[in-house]
Amino acid sequence: MNLILLEPSELSPAGALRLTGRRAAHVLEVLRPSVGDRLQVGVAGGLLGTGEVLALAPDSVTLQVRLERAPPPRAPVDLLLALPRPKILRKVLHAAAAMGVGRLVLLGSWRVEKSYFGSPLLEAGALDAELRLGLEQGRDTVAPEVLLRRRFKPFVEDELDAAFPGAQRLLAHPAAAGPLEALAPRAPRAVVAVGPEGGWTPYEADALARHGFEGFSLGPRVLRVDAAVPYVAGQVELWIRTGSR
Amino acid sequence: MNLILLEPSELSPAGALRLTGRRAAHVLEVLRPSVGDRLQVGVAGGLLGTGEVLALAPDSVTLQVRLERAPPPRAPVDLLLALPRPKILRKVLHAAAAMGVGRLVLLGSWRVEKSYFGSPLLEAGALDAELRLGLEQGRDTVAPEVLLRRRFKPFVEDELDAAFPGAQRLLAHPAAAGPLEALAPRAPRAVVAVGPEGGWTPYEADALARHGFEGFSLGPRVLRVDAAVPYVAGQVELWIRTGSR
Known part of the structure; x- marks a missing residue:
C-alpha cells in the first residue's frame, strides 16, 4: 500500500x-x-x-x-481481455489499476470457461475492492472502467466503437507477422486485445482483424496473462511515446 | 503448460x-x-x-x-533484482523463465528482510521447479541463470562485471529524470536493476549509479515487482530493438 x-x-x-x-x-x-x-x-x-x-x-x-x-494522467492503454480464470483475473485487475489502464473489457471467448463469469470476484463490490488494491499500489485514485461482456460477437460487432473511441486497435497474437515496431502509432492511445490461454479461435482473430485490430507478435514465447498484460502495456506505452516505422 | x-x-x-x-x-x-x-x-x-x-x-x-x-533465442534482458518476498518471488521466477531472461541476480538490500533469504523457495530443487513451470508456460527449454547474493556491496563492487558482461546497465527508478527513450541503447543486451518495495536506499542507488547504471523513470506509478518485471522487460526489449535518442 x-x-x-x-x-x-x-x-x-x-x-x-x-x-x-x-x-x-x-x-x-x-x-x-x-x-x-x-x-x-x-x-x-x-x-x-x-x-x-x-x-x-x-x-x-x-x-x-x-x-x-491531480492524480497521474491515465496510461495511453486500454485492454480487451478474454476473461481469465479468477486467480489470474485478480492479478490482472491489480496490475491494470496500478498501471493506470483506461478501460478494461473482460470478454467471453470460445476458450473462456463459462463458469468464470460466475466468479464472486466479478460482483461489483469485489471488483471494486480489487481495483482499489491496485490503486493503493500504483498511487493513483482513478480505477480503470471495467466492462464485462459474456458474448464475443455482439460486443465486437455493436459495442467496439463506443467502448474504445479514438484508440488504435492492436492484437497481441503469437502468429502475427511482425513485432510491434513494424506498426506505426496513429492515435494518442491504443486498445490491445489479449486472448485466452490457448489463444483466440481463428474465427475470433478474424473478427477482430475485420474490426481494425492490427496484429503484432510478442515473439515465440507465450506469457501467462498476468505477465502478458504488463509486458504488453510497457511495450505499447513506449511505442506510442516514441513512434516507429 | x-x-x-x-x-x-x-x-x-x-x-x-x-x-x-x-x-x-x-x-x-x-x-x-x-x-x-x-x-x-x-x-x-x-x-x-x-x-x-x-x-x-x-x-x-x-x-x-x-x-x-532450437529453443527461441534468449531475451536481451538480464535482471538485478532486490530479493522480493517469497510469494512475489515465485511469480517473478515464472515470468523471468517464460520471458527468456538471461541471468537473474537476487540481491540483498537494506529494505529486503533478511528472512527472505531463508525461504524454502530458494533451495536449489525448489528454485529449479519454479523455473521449470515458467519454461513450460513460455515454451522454452533454457532457464535463466539465477544467482543469489545476500550482500549488496560486495556484489556491486566485485562481481558486477563478471555477472553481466557486455550488458548496458539500467536502473528503473521512480525518481529518475527521464523515461527510457531519453537513453540510447549501446549494447545488444541490458541488465535492469529493480529495487525492493520502498526502493533502493540513496546509498544503494548511488552505488549503482557509480557502477554505470543509468536511471530511467517508469512514471509516477509504482508497480509491484511481479508486474514491474514484465513491464520493464517489455519496454527494454522494444527499446533495444528500435533504439532511441
Missing part, C-alpha cells in the same frame, strides 16, 4: 479523518509512523495529497488530510 | 518415453489428446520438438519424441 485511498464521503470539511480496519492496520503494522509524519493519501476518483498523523491508537489512526495535486 | 519439459536422462535413443506424475496428469486432464496427436515437447537445456501420443493409460502417457529445432 503506497497510498491510503479514501472515499469522498469520509472527508470532513476540515480534513480530519479517523482510519480504522484494514487501512489502520496497514498504517500501524507496516508503515509504523510517528505523530507528525506525513503519509500519502488520495481520494477515490479525486486528488492526491498528504495525511499528517495527528494521533495513533491501538486500532485507529487520525490524519489531517491536505489534498494538493 | 504449453510445453512438456523433459530431462535429457529420460530420453531413450529411440525416443520413446513414458510420462507419469504431474506431467501425465496435465496431459490427461487438461490437454486430453487422442492417440496419434502431437504435443509440444522440449528437453531441458536442449531442443524443442513434438511428442506423438503412442498410448494413453489412466496414469501415464507414452510419447514418441522427435526433437527438431
Whole structure:
C-alpha cells in the first residue's frame, strides 16, 4: 500500500479523518509512523495529497488530510481481455489499476470457461475492492472502467466503437507477422486485445482483424496473462511515446 | 503448460518415453489428446520438438519424441533484482523463465528482510521447479541463470562485471529524470536493476549509479515487482530493438 485511498464521503470539511480496519492496520503494522509524519493519501476518483498523523491508537489512526495535486494522467492503454480464470483475473485487475489502464473489457471467448463469469470476484463490490488494491499500489485514485461482456460477437460487432473511441486497435497474437515496431502509432492511445490461454479461435482473430485490430507478435514465447498484460502495456506505452516505422 | 519439459536422462535413443506424475496428469486432464496427436515437447537445456501420443493409460502417457529445432533465442534482458518476498518471488521466477531472461541476480538490500533469504523457495530443487513451470508456460527449454547474493556491496563492487558482461546497465527508478527513450541503447543486451518495495536506499542507488547504471523513470506509478518485471522487460526489449535518442 503506497497510498491510503479514501472515499469522498469520509472527508470532513476540515480534513480530519479517523482510519480504522484494514487501512489502520496497514498504517500501524507496516508503515509504523510517528505523530507528525506525513503519509500519502488520495481520494477515490479525486486528488492526491498528504495525511499528517495527528494521533495513533491501538486500532485507529487520525490524519489531517491536505489534498494538493491531480492524480497521474491515465496510461495511453486500454485492454480487451478474454476473461481469465479468477486467480489470474485478480492479478490482472491489480496490475491494470496500478498501471493506470483506461478501460478494461473482460470478454467471453470460445476458450473462456463459462463458469468464470460466475466468479464472486466479478460482483461489483469485489471488483471494486480489487481495483482499489491496485490503486493503493500504483498511487493513483482513478480505477480503470471495467466492462464485462459474456458474448464475443455482439460486443465486437455493436459495442467496439463506443467502448474504445479514438484508440488504435492492436492484437497481441503469437502468429502475427511482425513485432510491434513494424506498426506505426496513429492515435494518442491504443486498445490491445489479449486472448485466452490457448489463444483466440481463428474465427475470433478474424473478427477482430475485420474490426481494425492490427496484429503484432510478442515473439515465440507465450506469457501467462498476468505477465502478458504488463509486458504488453510497457511495450505499447513506449511505442506510442516514441513512434516507429 | 504449453510445453512438456523433459530431462535429457529420460530420453531413450529411440525416443520413446513414458510420462507419469504431474506431467501425465496435465496431459490427461487438461490437454486430453487422442492417440496419434502431437504435443509440444522440449528437453531441458536442449531442443524443442513434438511428442506423438503412442498410448494413453489412466496414469501415464507414452510419447514418441522427435526433437527438431532450437529453443527461441534468449531475451536481451538480464535482471538485478532486490530479493522480493517469497510469494512475489515465485511469480517473478515464472515470468523471468517464460520471458527468456538471461541471468537473474537476487540481491540483498537494506529494505529486503533478511528472512527472505531463508525461504524454502530458494533451495536449489525448489528454485529449479519454479523455473521449470515458467519454461513450460513460455515454451522454452533454457532457464535463466539465477544467482543469489545476500550482500549488496560486495556484489556491486566485485562481481558486477563478471555477472553481466557486455550488458548496458539500467536502473528503473521512480525518481529518475527521464523515461527510457531519453537513453540510447549501446549494447545488444541490458541488465535492469529493480529495487525492493520502498526502493533502493540513496546509498544503494548511488552505488549503482557509480557502477554505470543509468536511471530511467517508469512514471509516477509504482508497480509491484511481479508486474514491474514484465513491464520493464517489455519496454527494454522494444527499446533495444528500435533504439532511441
